[in-house]
Amino acid sequence: MTVFLIIIVVALFAITVWQLSKIYQLSRDTNTIDSTQVATDKDNKTQGNLMLAFGIAFYIFMLYNFWNFGNRALPAASSEHGADYDNLMLISMVLIMFVQVITQGLLHYFAFKYKGRKGQKALFFADNDKLEFVWTIIPVIVLSGLIIYGLFTWSDIMDIEDEEDPIVIELYAKQFSWHARYAGEDNVLGKANVRFIEGANTLGVDVSDSYAHDDKVTGEIHLPVGRPVIFKMRSQDVLHSAYFPHFRAQMNVVPGMITQFGFTPTQTTDEIRETEYMVDKIDQIGEIRRERSEELMAAGEEPLSDYTEFDYYLLCNKICGVAHYNMQMKVVVETEEEFNAWIAEQQEFIDTIESEDTQNPADSGNVEGEEVAQVEN
Amino acid sequence: MSAVGHAPVNNAHDDHGHHHKETFITKYIFSMDHKMIAKQYLFTALIMGIIGITMSIFFRMQLAWPEESFKVFEIFLGKWAPGGVMSQEVYLALVTIHGTIMVFFVLTQGLSGTFSNLLIPLQIGARDMASGFMNMLSYWLFFISCIIMLGSLFVESGPASAGWTIYPPLSALPQAIGGSGLGMTLWLVSMAIFIASSLLGSLNYIVTVLNLRTKGLSMTRLPLTIWALFVTAIIGVVSFPVLLSAALMLIMDRSFGTSFFLSDIYLKGEVLHYQGGSPILFEHLFWFLGHPEVYIVILPAMGIASEILATNARKPIFGYRAMIASILAIAFLSTIVWGHHMFVSGMNPFLGSVFTFTTLLIAIPSAVKAFNWITTIWKGNLQMNPSMLFSIGFVSTFITGGLTGIILGDSTLDINVHDTYFVVAHFHLVMGISALYGMFAGIYHWFPKMFGRMMNKNLGFVHFWITIIGAYGIFFPMHFVGMAGLPRRYYNFTSFPYFDDLADINVLITVFTIITAAVQLVFLYNFIASIFYGKKAPQNPWKSNSLEWTTPVEPIHGNWPGALPTVYRWPYDYSKTNENGEYVIPGQDFVPQNVPLQENEEELGHGNVVGNP
Numbered sequence: 006m007t008v009f010l011i012i013i014v015v016a017l018f019a020i021t022v023w024q025l026s027k028i029y030q031l032s033r034d035t036n037t038i039d040s041t042q043v044a045t046d047k048d049n050k051t052q053g054n055l056m057l058a059f060g061i062a063f064y065i066f067m068l069y070n071f072w073n074f075g076n077r078a079l080p081a082a083s084s085e086h087g088a089d090y091d092n093l094m095l096i097s098m099v100l101i102m103f104v105q106v107i108t109q110g111l112l113h114y115f116a117f118k119y120k121g122r123k124g125q126k127a128l129f130f131a132d133n134d135k136l137e138f139v140w141t142i143i144p145v146i147v148l149s150g151l152i153i154y155g156l157f158t159w160s161d162i163m164d165i166e167d168e169e170d171p172i173v174i175e176l177y178a179k180q181f182s183w184h185a186r187y188a189g190e191d192n193v194l195g196k197a198n199v200r201f202i203e204g205a206n207t208l209g210v211d212v213s214d215s216y217a218h219d220d221k222v223t224g225e226i227h228l229p230v231g232r233p234v235i236f237k238m239r240s241q242d243v244l245h246s247a248y249f250p251h252f253r254a255q256m257n258v259v260p261g262m263i264t265q266f267g268f269t270p271t272q273t274t275d276e277i278r279e280t281e282y283m284v285d286k287i288d289q290i291g292e293i294r295r296e297r298s299e300e301l302m303a304a305g306e307e308p309l310s311d312y313t314e315f316d317y318y319l320l321c322n323k324i325c326g327v328a329h330y331n332m333q334m335k336v337v338v339e340t341e342e343e344f345n346a347w348i349a350e351q352q353e354f355i356d357t358i359e360s361e362d363t364q365n366p367a368d369s370g371n372v373e374g375e376e377v378a379q380v381e382n
Numbered sequence: 383m384s385a386v387g388h389a390p391v392n393n394a395h396d397d398h399g400h401h402h403k404e405t406f407i408t409k410y411i412f413s414m415d416h417k418m419i420a421k422q423y424l425f426t427a428l429i430m431g432i433i434g435i436t437m438s439i440f441f442r443m444q445l446a447w448p449e450e451s452f453k454v455f456e457i458f459l460g461k462w463a464p465g466g467v468m469s470q471e472v473y474l475a476l477v478t479i480h481g482t483i484m485v486f487f488v489l490t491q492g493l494s495g496t497f498s499n500l501l502i503p504l505q506i507g508a509r510d511m512a513s514g515f516m517n518m519l520s521y522w523l524f525f526i527s528c529i530i531m532l533g534s535l536f537v538e539s540g541p542a543s544a545g546w547t548i549y550p551p552l553s554a555l556p557q558a559i560g561g562s563g564l565g566m567t568l569w570l571v572s573m574a575i576f577i578a579s580s581l582l583g584s585l586n587y588i589v590t591v592l593n594l595r596t597k598g599l600s601m602t603r604l605p606l607t608i609w610a611l612f613v614t615a616i617i618g619v620v621s622f623p624v625l626l627s628a629a630l631m632l633i634m635d636r637s638f639g640t641s642f643f644l645s646d647i648y649l650k651g652e653v654l655h656y657q658g659g660s661p662i663l664f665e666h667l668f669w670f671l672g673h674p675e676v677y678i679v680i681l682p683a684m685g686i687a688s689e690i691l692a693t694n695a696r697k698p699i700f701g702y703r704a705m706i707a708s709i710l711a712i713a714f715l716s717t718i719v720w721g722h723h724m725f726v727s728g729m730n731p732f733l734g735s736v737f738t739f740t741t742l743l744i745a746i747p748s749a750v751k752a753f754n755w756i757t758t759i760w761k762g763n764l765q766m767n768p769s770m771l772f773s774i775g776f777v778s779t780f781i782t783g784g785l786t787g788i789i790l791g792d793s794t795l796d797i798n799v800h801d802t803y804f805v806v807a808h809f810h811l812v813m814g815i816s817a818l819y820g821m822f823a824g825i826y827h828w829f830p831k832m833f834g835r836m837m838n839k840n841l842g843f844v845h846f847w848i849t850i851i852g853a854y855g856i857f858f859p860m861h862f863v864g865m866a867g868l869p870r871r872y873y874n875f876t877s878f879p880y881f882d883d884l885a886d887i888n889v890l891i892t893v894f895t896i897i898t899a900a901v902q903l904v905f906l907y908n909f910i911a912s913i914f915y916g917k918k919a920p921q922n923p924w925k926s927n928s929l930e931w932t933t934p935v936e937p938i939h940g941n942w943p944g945a946l947p948t949v950y951r952w953p954y955d956y957s958k959t960n961e962n963g964e965y966v967i968p969g970q971d972f973v974p975q976n977v978p979l980q981e982n983e984e985e986l987g988h989g990n991v992v993g994n995p
Contacts, residue, residue, distance in 0.1 A: 261645025
């Protein structure tokens, strides 16, 4: 591939030099008026043929892209609404590729077919109401279908009030880490505001609010499979965006207000690891990393860590500062029992505060924050 | 209508035939001549373009070969690239300034500024703009804003780095990112001046088109370039002031302690005093300009492509009135779709539904235009000049980029591709590359009008083919990077292993970037060399119908040596035949606008409704 590209670069450079010398020769006699820089029949022929060649090459290139890169797109969705999302995406993709193939084909074919020749007469064809009606009305119908399908899906996704028995989790964003706060036994989050931030209370939870006492602050998200979850999002500094690519979920996190997004995970971490897609992907990445590690070791540097297990993740997807690219959190989807066992181990908020009061370790919150930002490589 | 408009103008400009003495300064620097101002815009935009594209090469190199050391970074980025390794700060700064420069300084003023100034008076048969002084002022304000923007690159704490959309709080708080200090202040000042410049220019264009059309030139006989530039100016007047108000409020939040956009912020160990503002308000204000802005960029390119396709196809533009109607429809809809940038911003989901609806509506006039262009070249006699190639390329990239808009404009589908490389690929094709093609097409086509010489066609062919291959090579694969869930504005993709398998696509994209950028040097050489050594141009090299080709090759003040031309027909009478199958003017496949109707000739039903003399 690289060799091929280098050859192209060299060839293009050679053409350039050749053309530059040509223009230099041509440009010596500059004061006679002539039309040699207007396309001749010969130019029309060459360029028209090139148009056809390009049209064909463009088809091949598109196929090559779908063939080679298409399999690296995200795997099938791991959430309930994600299935609808994928379906709508597929329909839209097929539709736009259909239009793309037809219109690009016509454009480049016409450019080839009707290339100028001396004596050829163009058709004086200025207007045709019927044709224009047809290609106004077709997009109208097709787009109406898409709009209606899209809007129904959208309101299903966004209308999270009527979810049955959801887990409520607060997603808390700051430069450059995420935290989660589970609502605890009562499933109601305690009040919070940045003005309450102090010591171990890094999320600014209102200690005097009794709903807050059983809240649990964690550095990972665990979700039981098949149960709706509602994320209430808060940021303490700038805009962030909570992006769960595998769940087809995203919402900006806005300082000064609470935004929300809900979904129901349908596939546990263990299950997705066993899918063919993920096994292949991990193999492929493993191979790439091994090669890279060998190069690094040959250069006397440390090799990369192994990547053997896939985990869901949450990414920041709104520019939020210098370490924006490295602001993420692990997401685990597991069975109800596993989840219950995990959540039982987490410390309740009131205990965190009280233990701080007795031991008073300075800035324990910041240390935790550092750890999350420094994800092992 | 036009009969009323033109009368006083002739009198006012009668004395333009006589030259008053011009010094170097009044002729080349503080010129009030629209043709010179057009060139000034073009040169400034080209220089800004070189800077903007160079920046994109730099950050593409970082993305393909993360944290590798390059000598060129050390030279150009200095302390921002210790040991030749690009720092995180400057990566974001480059991305931000690249966006700002390309959108505003190159594509807005490079297209609208250059071609409105050049073409409006020449194609409507006017001596000059309505106000030459305002026109000059507009350019010099633009120049000052360029200088301030470039000056911000040398600020100690770095230039603006919050993305070209400068969403607060990141852009408001220097504690959050270094670039939000003096760099951001200069960015805002520069943009405020830019907006003033754009408003002065736009008002002038509108007034000129409405009032200074020559005799017989009704609105329905205008070339589509003028329609596009005219409507662009209107959109600019409607939407740019909103950005100014957003910028002013942001300046107040930053410097005077107000809280328009900020609330409940805890940063660097302390709670800031801001209370009650909303960043989402800023997003609304920004995109109220930001979305029409992409049409400000693309409409002139559409107008240019329409004109050049018809001229070189030797055929009338298909569906002239439908083209005008779609320009107007796009302009109207463009002001009510801004919310599609904000589907996941946290605004009410119901608003998302409304904006999905309006956004997908805008696909309809866009589709009509694309079909009409394709029909225009059907059964033509295509003259493959470089400008024609770029116009065909424009249609191609506009379709490719526009189609993915159907995915992004759908609030549901936007959820997962929002702010990924899918978006980057989409808007670069549909507004970046397409608008650049429009600009190149315009430069190749009107170069003889600007400089009285021809550009070299063979270099033009080389430029076109490598550019179109390279541009698709960059942006087509980029869609797949986005479909893999890769967010944009990431300094590298290697901090966690999941995206490692995208590395080869990123290298491919960067290699194409370097090739495509390098071939622009061929264009620059051709452009500059042709100004001095190009072949002397004939008066009407492309055998075009519109009025600018009736002026002398050597540009003169006042444009026409004698009386202003009178218009008798629309500008697209190419290959028009009489009933016996002969061309209307025997042996000539075009009939310029200033040629009266011939014997037995019928004016075919497009522009004879208003102002038919």
